[in-house]
Amino acid sequence: QVQLQESGPGLVKPSETLSLTCTVSGGSISNYYWNWIRQPPGKGLEWIGYAYYSGSTNYNPSLESRVTISVDTSKNQFSLKLNSVTAADTAVYYCARVRCTSTSCTMRNAFDIWGQGTMVTVSS
């Protein structure tokens, strides 16, 4: 079955760039929407944005000026870059896939597969 695994540094300095990668195993990255979602300690879930396998993207307006999500179909991976980080960006970061119906794949659906999450702390 399809599995997602996040990887990247667990500690990032303020003002630097947070970079994470999500590796898709057990299936193809094609035809799906791939998302990043984060959860500050003890708080709720915040959608960061998505990349479609074709490369199109869409971001949360609250983060749009600092976020880039990209897809590498040759490696079956997608990535998150968040620049100019502050302590407010400290969170568990999840990658997640939007489910497809039997006939179509759109963002108007639910996140059916999630990575285990990776904790990123912003601190000097």
Place this chain on the structure above:
Amino acid sequence: DIQMTQSPSSVSASVGDRVTITCRASQGISSWLAWYQQKPGKAPKLLIYAASSLQSGVPARFSGSGSGTDFTLTISSLQPEDCAIYYCQQANGFPPLTFGGGTKVEIK
């Protein structure tokens, strides 16, 4: 942004009880609503999609209903393993996709 408001924020019930969680959207979202269960230290798990469709492998004691702005998640007979935080999420109006604030379910 579409705001998702869950109630109650926490509920304590006995094993075997029926538990109902409500999620209200600040504007109509048709049936583009999902419910997730999150246990400590784990990623959220999809329970219900399209407001009322049960995700494969999820026990039948979980059910969802509603459309437009008002939705409910019902656990028909609470089990000890159902202790978790439950989140709703809308997928109609984005960006951004938004989640409810969560409801913590505990055993009395």
